[in-house]
Amino acid sequence: MNADSTITALEAAEALCAKRGERLTPVRRRVLELVLTAPGPVKAYDLLEALKPGSGTAKPPTVYRALDFLIGLGLVHKVEALNAFVGCSTIHSHPGGCAELFICTHCGAVEERHGAPVSTHTPEGFRIERSVIEHFGHCSNCDH
Ligand SMILES: [Zn+2]
Numbered sequence: 001m002n003a004d005s006t007i008t009a010l011e012a013a014e015a016l017c018a019k020r021g022e023r024l025t026p027v028r029r030r031v032l033e034l035v036l037t038a039p040g041p042v043k044a045y046d047l048l049e050a051l052k053p054g055s056g057t058a059k060p061p062t063v064y065r066a067l068d069f070l071i072g073l074g075l076v077h078k079v080e081a082l083n084a085f086v087g088c089s090t091i092h093s094h095p096g097g098c099a100e101l102f103i104c105t106h107c108g109a110v111e112e113r114h115g116a117p118v119s120t121h122t123p124e125g126f127r128i129e130r131s132v133i134e135h136f137g138h139c140s141n142c143d144h
């Protein structure tokens, strides 16, 4: 994500937090910014490292709590298979529902698509709040 779209995304995140009556605290904002500007999926460990200089207070629980918060709002998705995090590709206008992640097992690139139909066999009375489907394969760069 380039600098301009990162700023737009952070503003969108602020607005979303305000709407939910939440606060995008400095550490939450910083974590989101780091995830958005990373070239690929980010490990929690990398975030801890990046947060160290200056802040001094970026203890692991702080970072994990910030990540949980951002995931809950759909601003960040966890890539379970990689145990890493990606910024939502549609952060400007998150449609909610199901996010599908297409993970290249060769180079580790993750592409995101939204709006796929949510499961048609949801148990009765179960209210889906968020879904992330992970697909594995080769991206167009690696599929020769
Ligand atoms: Zn998303």
Ligand SMILES: [Zn+2]
Pocket: 104, 105, 106, 107, 108, 109, 138, 139, 140, 141, 142
């Ligand atoms: Zn690839």
